[in-house]
Amino acid sequence: MSTTKNLSPFNEDHSRRKFIHNLTKVAGTAAFLSLPLAGNAGVFFNMKQKDNTVGEIMDLFISQFPGGALSNTVDTLKAGDRDIKVTGIVTTMFATVEVIRKAINLGANFIIAHEPTFYNHLDETAWLADDDVYRYKADLLKQHNIAVWRNHDYIHRLNPDGVRMGVLNQLNWQSYYNPAASSVLMLPATSLKSLIEYLKQKLFISQVRYIGNPEQSCQKILLMPGAAGGTRQIQAMGKEKPDVLICGEIQEWETAEYVRDAQAEGQKLSLIVLGHIASEEPGSEFMATWLNKNVPGIKITHVLANNSLSFL
Template sequence: MNSNLSPINHNPNRRKFIGQLGLVAGAAALLSTPFAADAVTLTRPEDNMTVGQIIDLFMKQVPGAPFPNTVDTLKSGNRDIVVTGIVTTMFATIGVIEKAISLGANFIIAHEPTFYNHADETTWLANDDVYQYKKQLLDKHNIAVWRNHDTIHSLKPDGVGLGLLKQLDWVNYYKPETGNLLSIPATSLSSLIDTLKKKLKIEKVRYIGNPAQSCQKVLLLPGAAGGKRQITEMSTKKPDVLICGEISEWETAEYVRDAQAKGDKLSLIVLGHIASEEPGSEFMIGWLQQNVPGIKATHIHPGNSLSFM
């Protein structure tokens, strides 16, 4: 749910696809590697590779994983299912499941919950017809759904953040020593919003600030970091603008409003949770291309659940 572009840990076993490069060079190599297109068909087939083997392969590249009390568990299916195709997505919606079926894919790697709560606890949904419909659809087609949340966020830098930097063409502005505080060429808040909407294909964003304000120091917190963290980082890092996924309106927005009343030049841009973290699912396509050659991998964007009038 939340993302943090923390400094890189120079460990040669950290991730095979970073290799033996230095701190900054290693990150640059990873970030500059083009992600695969929406659908990638690779040439070397993987004979009888299972869901569990792919999960284990990813977790081996993150020190400490699997983590205790993690939400990164299978939500349907089992580890022994032989993978015929993979779909990466932010949410394993019914629409995404149906597309996976049409593609012949039986393994969905989702970033967020499948069953409407953080832990995917389903006892309270036992008699709910929407839950039952979705569960039966997955069971009928023997589809495994694995949530990759805690693990991808624990990469250094954060895998979701890497995907977002790539999509925004902000790779060169990332510095390990400053993490999620980026220094971009000075631009107006209005122009910055236009860039974000274009690059992330967002119809509208919510914001606080003077459209003419100059923005250069950008605090990037995709996902739902929470009000305390958002406010604490604004207080200590003093950005011109916070770009985040979502907020509690009674927390972060009110802090920024009061900061402006105090005279601070601080702005806020709220992208939406899906828009800010979906690039992490594209990051996974790149990882699959490099680590699981031979299996067809497709990124499916779930779209925004909310519409604008």
């Protein structure tokens, strides 16, 4: 099967961004901020330049959603309180110790993270009460009066999904987005190998895991950032019949085995596993740009959490 290489979406020269960059100078995702939100037609309420508190900024973001705050959500404060006056904001995937230290150096006392801070989905800490690592991290946050808010459920409930929009923007795939089938993209045909190299370049990944023939032509893409779970991934592949599933992470005994058996059956189906952090990090940049637009007068910085795992 012939493949088409060196098409425009895959040959642009983009220099690697700095490890930390101040989004007061970046407007790369601004175009998405004008897209309609569920029930609010894209209306944003800019906060006046004053001593904004953590709670006011949280409420501003939540105000975009019909019905207001969710009654059952993991998007709660993990450290600090609502009344803290914000001196600076850091957005990130994970509020790691290194990210916290960078926030301190930046003079920022509000961290908005997409994923848990204390090693479990609900950020339950009773089981960690006597753990040295937990105590060090919790004490570091308390010592510097830093608030940490997880923004996971809300940003995913934006219409369109804020994390997906951040990923599409970073990949320069905005024009392929179809609201009617938000996970499916029809790209110009390219080889699986070229697609992998493009993803690595754009998302700053050194290596990915994959299943498939590197020379396979890929055009219909199923994009599922994060950890959708094997059932959802397999059902989506069965329904959409993509050339390749691009996802954040998998259960190896589920999705990977389905793809391997599909190939044995004769289907043209490949798999690219980016890693959870790399696949959703652009969502935190999307959040930073939203803050930059809607909370003037506060320094907003996106800090990369980086991959927790290394490869030999």
